[in-house]
Amino acid sequence: MTELFIASIFGDNIALAFFLGMCTFLAVSRRVSTALGLGVCMVIVLMLTVPLNQLVYEYIVQPDALTRFGMPPMDLSFLTLVSAIGIIAAAVQILEMLLYRYAPALFDAMGVFLPLLTVNCAILGASLFMVERQYDFTTSLVYAGGSGIGWALAIVLLAAIRQRLEFSRIPEHLQGLGMAFILTGLLSMGFAALAETT
């Protein structure tokens, strides 16, 4: 379990090794404070949706899952994708409403990021990897936590470097997006090296 947790933060980092959530990753990494806010939201939403999707997959969508409720055997696994997307959209929407009602301060801090995460490929990707690797409920919770923390760590680091780079001289056309890609590549090398030594 610990190994999976560490691996999902460093070696199998969803942003730097699997390239998930890249659009948001590059668009929202200009300031450390916003990057941190988005990172925290990512951890929360992942830890909410991946275990939820695990339950739905195990008890409803998996081939022959419904037989335990006395239904005839059938294979609904082609619905995995639609159910995963539906659950993510619904969970994020409900979280947003709950925060708005019960924790307005938290809603003010996180509210901007939540809709952004609904159609984020890192969230969907983590759920799909969970199905592909057949994690059980606890494993999926650990995996979601690790992946979220890894993603948050990567975006905060990138934002910190990009803030510093505002004072350096970068070739004119490489400024902005091009440089962000190269920095991400360097970060990715660092994370992979760290994973090899541990």
Next chain:
Amino acid sequence: MLNKRTLNLIGAPLRRNNPVTVQTLGICSALAVTTSVQTALTMCVALTAVLCLSSTIISALRQYIPNSTRLIIQITIIASLVIVVDLFLKAFVFDISQRLSVFVSLIVTNCLVLGRAEAFAMKNPVRASLMDAIGNSMGYSLVLLIVASTRELFGTGQLFGYTVLTRVEDGGWFEPLDFMLKAPSAFFIIGLLVWVGHKRNVDTPVAHEQHHTTVVISDHRTSHD
């Protein structure tokens, strides 16, 4: 059949408004499947099929889609198409579909597909939307194939599985660069392509209409990954 406007719709994403390097849409999949040309090509075909069909369908239904629920409807249409493509790949090219793992399913959240649906297909007639989809999928495929062929050629000395550069252990001179097969190399190559795309964009004066679409998409991109 091919008038100037149509040609422009197809050509613009290829020449200067490349979806990946200039509009930064659909990067996730562009990076992940590019270790070999074969997987990249399969991904391109899958994306082209989904993008063309989704643009056509959404454009045809655009009068009937209520504005408030349009995202849900778009995602449902795209997700259904992706499931069809995914099952098709599993049925006919099982090995490659295993190597693409979840990335075909992730076309659903590919911002390129949703971005074109929202920015173009919702506002334009079927024919123009289809041409726009063809152009954008060609632009996407172009980048994917450049990245994939660079990585496969220098990572293994092969292209499409055929040896191009003979390796040292086979009596040749080429020492494969393992680095090319690892994740960071993809970031570097895309970074350099963005550099080239940006430079070309500044050098060639951009038509007014083109500017407009780019602006719409960059607004859009921040809200949907």
